[in-house]
Amino acid sequence: MTKKKATINSDHIKVIFVEGDADEIIIDKLISYYRSNGFKKQIKIINTHGFPDEKKMRQGLTKIIMCSKNPVEFEAVVCEYDTDIFAKGIQQEPNWKKVEKNLKQNNNVTRFCRIQAKTSIxxxxxxxxxxxxxxxxxxxxxxxxxxxxxxxxxxxxxxxxxxxxxxxxxxxxxxxxDKLDIAKIREARKKELKEFEGVLGISIN
Amino acid sequence: MNALNKITIKGFRNIDVFSIDLTNITSLLAPNNYGKSNAMAAIKFGFEFIKNQSKTRLRMMGDQSCISINKGIAGKPFVFEEEGSIDNNTDYIYGYSFDWKRNRKGDKEEESEGQIVTEYLKVRNKNSEKPKYTTLINRTAGNKVKYIPSPTGRCDKDLPIESDELALNKLSNFDDLFYHDYVETIKSVRVRGIDTLSDPEDLFAPRLMVKNGKQSLMLGADLAPYLFELKQKDRNVFELLVSAITNLIPAIETIDPVVINKLNLKIDEDAPFELPDQYDIIVKERYNNQQTRFQYLSTGSMKLLNLLTKVVKAQKDGVQLLLVEELENSIHPRLLQSLLSIIDDFLGDTKLLFTSHSPNLAKYLSAPQLYIGLPSEKGYVDFRTLKATKVSRVLKIAAAGEMSLGEYLFDLMLDLECERDLISEFFTKN
Known part of the structure; x- marks a missing residue:
C-alpha cells in the first residue's frame, strides 16, 4: 500500500472589517443568526476602530498571514462601514473598484464586498x-x-x-x-446585505 | 443661550491678525513655537479686558508679557472683535481696540499711557428680509463715544467716558436702555480654560479654599467637591459622566465623590473660621479587592476625569467657550475618537477650542474644525483653515495617500516651509 503524498493545506479565511464596537456587536449577532439558519463557515471579525480603509484592511490581513502556520487564502473580505463619514467631510469615499483590485492582486483575496450601513449602524x-x-x-x-x-x-x-x-x-x-431582534433588522436591511449574503453563500427566505 | 461664533484679535505678542470661526469643536494644529498658546492667551486676555475694572484694565494695557516686541507688530494697537448671537433672532458684533502703554526710558516721545481708542457694538435681526447691522455704540477717537439712546434715535448721543473705561460697561448701568439686555449678555460672555498640562497630582492635591466665607480643605482640589455637589444635585448627569469615564477606562467600576470630615474638633463660638470640609474621590477597580483614591490611578485616568468633569461644569455654568491646550495630553490615541464624541455630547451649547500636536486627533475633524499653523517669514502667528472651494480637492489628495483630511493637513503642515505656494492655493486669507 502506497502512502499518500502529504499536501500543504491552505487556511481559507473569511474576514469582515468593521469600524467600531457597535458595528462589531451587530455584525456578530448577524453571523450568529446566519449560523442558526444553517451557515457553518468560520468568519473572522476585525474591528479597525475607525473607518476600515484599504490601509487598515491590508494591515489586518497581513497580521492574519503572519500569525497563521499555514499559507492563507482570503476566500472573502468584507468591509462594513457607516456611510455618514463621507457626508461629514472627514474622509473621501475610496475608489472601491481600485481597493478591490489591489486587495485581490496583492493580498490573496478571492472575493471582496461591502456592507454599507446607511447612514450608520x-x-x-x-x-x-x-x-x-x-x-x-x-x-x-x-x-x-x-x-x-x-x-x-x-x-x-x-x-x-x-x-x-x-x-x-x-x-x-x-x-x-444583544437583546435586539436581529432577524427583524436583517429583514429591514435585506437590500444592504444582499451582496454580502451572496458572497457568503447564505440563502434565507 | 447666547453663542460665540467668531473671534478676531490683532496686536498681541506675535499675533498680527488671528481670526477664527468657532464650530462646536475647533482645533488649532501646529508644530511647536507657532503661537498656539499665544492665540489662546490672546482670547483670554480679550475677554478678561471687558470684565475687569478700570484699574486692572490699565495694568493690562501695560502688561509687558502681552505687548508685542515683534518688529512688524510692535507699536500696533490691541484689537479685539467678537461675533455671536444673543438669541435666536439677534446677531451682534462687538469690538474694541487700545494703544499699549509705552515707557521706554530716555525717550520721552515714546512714552504713552495705555488708552482705549475704538469701540463698537452692532446688532442685526437675522430673521429680517435683509439682515443689516445697526450700530448701537460707536467710539472712534478715544474718549468720544456716541450711542443710540432710544429705538427711534440715531447713534449720536454723547457718552462721557474715561480712556480706561469701556462704553459697554458704562451702558450696563443704564437699566432703561432698550438694548440693555444685549449689553449685559455681551458683558457676561464666559470663556474658561481647562488645565491639561499641569502635573495631575496637582489636580488632586489638597488645597485650602474659601467658599461663602467658609474655608475648605479640598482633597481632589476642586474636582472632588464639584463631583460631590453634582452627585447630590444632578444625579443623572453625574451618572452619565461616570458612564463616560468607565467607557474610556473599563477597569473602573465605580466612582464616588465623598465628604470625609471626621475630625469633630470642638471650636469656640468666636473662632475665625469653621472646620474645613474634606472631600475625596474614591474609585473601585475591577481587579482590586478594595476601593482606593482616584489620585492613585494613572496620569491619563486623572486627566480624563479632570477634563470631562470640567467640560460638564462649563456646560452647566453656561460657559460660551472652553479653551484646552493639548487635549491629547497623556491620553492613548485609541481613546481620542471616543473622547471627542463624549466631549461633544457633554458640551451642549458650549464651544470648545483646543490646541493639538496630534494627527490622531486631527483625523477625526472636518475642514471647518481644523485651523492649521502656517510658517511665517515675519514670525507671526498665522492660523488658517482650508478654502471651502478646495476641501473636495484636498480630500481627494488625502484619499490618494490613504489619509483622512486631518491627517493629510497635519502632514502637509510639516512640509509647508518648503511648499509655500500651497499656502495661498489651499488656505483662506487672514
Missing part, C-alpha cells in the same frame, strides 16, 4: 426600536429624539444615564444590543 438598531426600548427598560411609546440614527440612539441611552459610545463602548452597550 444605529439606523439598523432603530429597525427594532421596540427591542431597544425594552432592553433599556423605557416605555414602548418613547419617541427617540434627534435628527440622525446616531443622535436618536444616544438620546435613548442617555435617558438611562448611559453614555452610548459607538467607538469604544463594547462592555457597556453589548448587554443592550
Amino acid at each position: 444605529e439606523d439598523w438598531m432603530l429597525d427594532d426600536l421596540e427591542g431597544l426600548l425594552k432592553a433599556l427598560d423605557l416605555p414602548l411609546n418613547t419617541k427617540p429624539k434627534g435628527q440622525y440614527g446616531q443622535d436618536k440612539v444616544k438620546a435613548l441611552f442617555r435617558r438611562k444615564n448611559i453614555m452610548y459610545d459607538r467607538h469604544k463602548g463594547r462592555e457597556k452597550i453589548k448587554q443592550y444590543l
